[in-house]
Amino acid sequence: MEGYAGRIGRVNLSNRSCSIEPLNYEDARLFYGGRGLGAKMLFDELQPGVDPLSPGNKIILMTGPLTGTPVTAANRYVIITKSPQTGLFLDSYAGGWFGPELKFAGFDALVIEGVSPHPVYLLVEDNRLSIRPAGHLWGKRAYETETAIKKELGDEDTRVAVIGPAGENLANLAIVQNDYFHQAGRGGAGAVFGSKRLKGIAVKGTGGIKINNPARLVAYLAGPVENKFSGTGGGLLGSVADRMKYGTPFTLNITNAIGILPTRNFFYGQYDRAEEINAEAFRRKVVVADKSCYACSMACTKFSRARTGPYKGAEVGGPEYETNALFGANIDNPSLEAIVYLNRLCDDLGLDTVGAGNVVGFTMECYARGLITSNDLGFTLNFGDVAAVAELLEMMAYRKGLGDILAQGVRTAARYFGQNSETFAMHIKGLEYPAYRPGPVSPGFGLAYAIAERGACHRRAWPALAEQQLPPFSTAGRAQLVKMLYDQRIPWHCGVNCDIGVQVPGLGFAEAAEMYSAVTGREVTPADMQLLADRVATICRCFNLREGATRKDDTLAPRSFMPEEIGPGKGKSLSKDMLDTMLDEYYALRGWDREGVPTGETLVKLSLDAVAEKMAQLGFKPARGINQGIKGEEYRGAQINGR
């Protein structure tokens, strides 16, 4: 099959061995690549119950058969690992140029195991892997590190992914950052890098990617796909023109109108100063230029600069909607210039802006309620105080003072603070809510969050706009909608393509099937895409079940069940019964039982026989309690003390 590089690089940092394995094409036929193939490899290779920060965890960095090809937005890679934040399945994606470059260098995937005795970075060059010392880079911030590696290798065109201080210090909120402005942000992939003392990965490739039928692919891109771009688009994520102009921050206009924009730690769903940080304000005040990732026509990376105020001169690729909402409305900060500055700071420190924004909002609420004081922090932390937020982020990345606790995420912080703070700790399975607030006006988002295997996640299904067509304040049709939206993304998560780049123009199963066929030469149909989606959703579920997650974990933070104070849903609430109803329906649609365990027939139907066997050995019962990161403390302690 064309499209694939045909090789997987395997690196064991414990004994410094590098090897190259052929891609398993049988698995590639079933799971395609990216999230699907990565999930299969993680399920097969990881010992159940392994601590995410121990040498036994692996970093599976996947591309897909479409990555690096001309297919729309096929620019991503995905890090598949066991998340230190949730103890469950993690797939964390990033765009830019790193993924395509890995293909050009001759690899579909990298598997990184063990732990290095001292800091290193990995160099991938045209079918060669080498481990290089990174002692001189350890401690450096992310932007500086990337520049230093490029300089050291003497090639500006090298694509580099790195971690910042947060990753080195094993913060659960740590990201992997590549090509300066692109981050695999969620779930703590950066901490897994840090636990292996892997500062980064540099990739240079001069090879090409073979396309089975270039004429067919180019004609399809220039014809039907182009029509989707020039038409009104898919409509489910807003119009193509709006997304091109405003990027993801256009979402803020939508969420504020619907009443799901997190404000003051998710207490409200609308922000009274939203017009100061909405899409139009964003474009007017800070956007300098439209930038793209590889092979993308959306150009949603808006390069921004603070032009006025105390943060004048701060520049960043972004900020994205999530950052605008969580470092804006959620901490009651109406300054886009300050958001640009905080975004750049988070990137540099190696912190996830989504998780960090959520944690900061939570900490501010704790401060407002008197659960913590300026004595605990060393400074005051009122809502909207940007300077204090910057201080707090530094403390988190370097694990100083209270930052040591906060860096582990809002679940750990709530446990530490106690006093009922868990009722307003906005997380699911340990992963912080992104910037959508499930509630009576959006029960579907509640379901989408609850069933996401990596914890609270908006990138499994995005029902924000589509749900508005369904009966309000009801569960009607939500399960079907969420499953449909979830499934539609899977071919692209296996591609690996960017959600925005393909979902905004409304590219679905038909387009995915046609482009897969043209690239790989293996004819697949939209029905095959549906099968792939069910298969991938189910194997990810099996991984989580094996790690001890149950139906009980498919829930929302307590605040999401409270009645609305303001907005379109005022006085109404999303009840636990409603969530249960939606979960029942969703599991049934998936062919899972009432506890969310895939039935034997479902596994066999999806050609997951080997998975069924392993699950049967475990009695289809949770093997152990959900990993709470408690064992992780031993490794954290040992690593930090050992340096």
Place this chain on the structure above:
Amino acid sequence: MVRKLMVDSSICTGCQYCEIICSLHHSKAGEVNPKKARIKIVSDILHGKDKPVVCRQCQQPVCLAACKFKAIYIDTKLGIALVDTARCTGCGTCVESCPFGAMFFDPVENVALKCDLCGGEPQCVRFCRTFPHTGYPALAYVEPRQWATRKQGTVRPGEPYHDTD
């Protein structure tokens, strides 16, 4: 008047579709490889700048004059310089000579790579996106005079577009 590739760096997003499609179009093996493209985006990601480097199709090509092996000739149909790969020795003199840095090199095939305008239908232009809010693509295959008119006209109606360094 000869039409050529014209560039507006201020609205180039750096998506590399031009390089991707160029490399695929010219590949006999059906391969995508932006490093073998005859157009190159020079990017400064950190400062949000992208500059497409394209062949200027000089009337008196410096590359042609520099070639000691007569591997560069003027094509009669389009009136532009092309590389005769059979004669090209891969010495790289033409690459060094180009004042625009728009002559490229394929280290595997050991030949110079020069923009041939895809025989009059440049594929890079075909895939260069026109954004509704800017109204123009970053690349166009036009007479230079038309381009000049565009530059002086209402380039980006409505929206102020900031590129203020």
